[in-house]
Amino acid sequence: MKVAVLGTGYVGLSTGVCLAEIGHEVVCIDVDKRKIDTLKQGKSPIYEPGLEELLVHNSSEGRLAFTTSHQQGLSEAEIIIIAVGTPQSDDGQADLSFLEQAAKDLAGHIVRDCIVVIKSTVPVGTNEYVKQLLLGQLKNNCEIKLVSNPEFLRQGSAIQDTLKADRIIIGSDDEGASEKIQEMYRPLDVPLLLTDVRSAEMIKYASNAFLATKISFINGIANLCEAVGADVEDVAKGMGCDKRIGAAFLKAGIGYGGSCFPKDVKALLHTSRKQGIPFSLLEETIAINDHQQELLVGKALKRFGELKGKKIAMLGLSFKPETDDMREAPSIKIAQSLTAAGARVAAYDPVAASNAREIIGDVITYADSAMEAAKDADALFIVTEWEEFKQLNVAALLDVMKQRIIFDGRNCLDEVLLQASGRIEYYPVGRPAVI
Ligand SMILES: NC(=O)c1ccc[n+]([C@@H]2O[C@H](COP(=O)([O-])OP(=O)(O)OC[C@H]3O[C@@H](n4cnc5c(N)ncnc54)[C@H](O)[C@@H]3O)[C@@H](O)[C@H]2O)c1
Structure with a gap:
């Protein structure tokens, strides 16, 4: 399949490289010329184990290309994956400005019927919003279908996580579009979970908020352990043996960071406040993490x-x-x-x-x-x-x-x-x- 990926950050680049590895023809587009120049030379602009090898291999096989030109990158794409950043705004909600710009860029350059996949982490309702943006500005008369496909890779093991993911979420209200995306991922042999668009968007936030909460929970326990003379490492081991709890994300320490957990917990909290649905557990997750740091x-x-x-x-x-x-x-x-x-x-x-x-x-x-x-x-x-x-x-x-x-x-x-x-x-x- 001919795939274009918008954004060559941790997610876009890992996705593009892995889709090429399983046989698709992939063009990665980014507005950052320095990044694209580096990638064209076969070098990865980010440190990610195993990424550069796949980048070099698939570029030399002719399945992977890089460009700053939307016209060039989109001319043949059947599937367009958006993986631009959705950082945190000052008020905690997700800043969608990169996504809005990406939609405008797409609207001006899409020349054939295609499926637009939103892989960036976006609040519930964003896929619909982007669809309206796209349809309102399309230069050519093409049919566009939207699919929500949130990403769960972890930095530091992004390639392994992409090739051997626990699950791939495909959120779509269009059967044909969903089937096409399933077909794109089929060679990975990863369990696919099909759902509607809004649930797919929510799965991503719910997952990250749950993991962050698990970290803050064990950190709360760690602080208590210090006070009462217990050892949190043994406590976590004892808890983790219980299959209902699981051992992952029970590592006490100075808290979570990175480009996802902090902003995603805050964005979910923002959504809950906007809906008037209290979710004070998330406030506590954030407060414990701030204290831990x-x-x-x-x-x-x-x-x-x-x-x-x-x-x-x-x-x-x-x-x-x-x-x-x-x-x-x-x-x-x-x-x-x-x-x-x-x-x-x-x-x-x-x-x-x-x-x-x-x-x-x-x-x-x-x-x-x-x-x-x-x-x-x-x-x-x-x-x-x-x-x-x-x-x-x-x-x-x-x-x-x-x-x-x-x-x-x-x-x-x-x-x-x-x-x-x-x-x-x-x-x-x-x-x-x-x-
Ligand atoms: N980093 C992670 O571990 C991770 C994991 C899962 C999901 N996510 C989500 O995936 C999304 C991307 O995250 P990331 O860490 O890869 O971001 P990133 O900041 O590393 O990369 C984003 C890239 O998009 C490019 N870009 C911005 N506007 C563009 C446009 N209009 N056209 C083309 N390219 C454009 C930027 O130049 C940059 O290279 C975010 O929504 C994030 O929350 C990230």
Whole structure:
């Protein structure tokens, strides 16, 4: 099938590359010329394991192309997938301006009957709204059908998640359009769930809000565990064995971040308020998460009295491991709070330093290794649970620090190993400290 993808971000690019991999002819369109130039050279503008290999392979096989020209990209497309960003507006609702622009761009360049698939995360009712926008501005007399097909991939495993998804949601009020999209995905051999457009739109928000709530729930339990002397890691394990609960997303820590959970929970809350249907659980999910992001700085202040003049080594900047994405990363707030309190911060991240510098700036320094960041530090903060940090030679690291103090925001250092490292103060989340 001939497919066009609008937007070559984490979702659009992963989708485009994977659809080419299963045999479709894909053209990816983006308004960002720098991104398209990079992609044309066979390089991925984002860090995503396995993506660049598929990009190079499918481009060389002639199934994958990139362009900034809508005219060129849309001329033959039977299916057009919209995967532009839907960030958060100031009032918490989803900002649909990129989507509206994408619809206008499409309306001017669609030259044949086609199916427009909205993959971006959008509030209930948006598919209908976009259909009206499109129909109102179409330059050529073509038949357009809309399908809602929200995306569930996780950054850091986007390719695997696309090729081996748990489910694909196809929301459509048109049987023919739904069948065509089912056919497009069939080679993936992933369970397809067919529903109406509004339910498809809601499934995405309900899923993300539920996962975020699960994280905030275990973080609430973690804070209680600290108060009563229990260990949240064992508590989570015990809970997760129960099939009704499940072990995933029960990892206590300094909260969720990224480009999806924070904005999607807020957008769903906005929808509930607009409908006059109270959903205070979501407010609490957000409040617990905000509190969690301040946790390490609070613990450090309690330990040191004040942070003025202290050097803090921060390990991890990206919002989660295996990505260079800094959107809503907890590290941003932590770096800002530490520097506001007069601390000097040296940060290290395996891949996100240059993106972090654009957001946090040069109020902190960026080291080339964990060891370099830790040198002469009064304390070490673990902010992102990169595999590299789990394998750290803690003894060697502690030896170069000024004070042997670790605040582990992700509970990722092995306590047995820590106890073998000689004198140390170790403050995890929701578990007894080692002092
Ligand atoms: N990132 C994730 O993990 C994830 C997972 C599931 C769903 N989503 C949702 O998918 C959507 C996209 O997310 P993302 O993280 O890939 O966004 P992104 O910001 O990484 O990428 C969006 C891309 O769209 C391009 N763009 C903007 N306007 C355009 C236009 N008119 N025409 C063509 N291209 C245009 C931008 O230049 C950018 O490259 C969002 O709605 C998001 O909520 C994201």
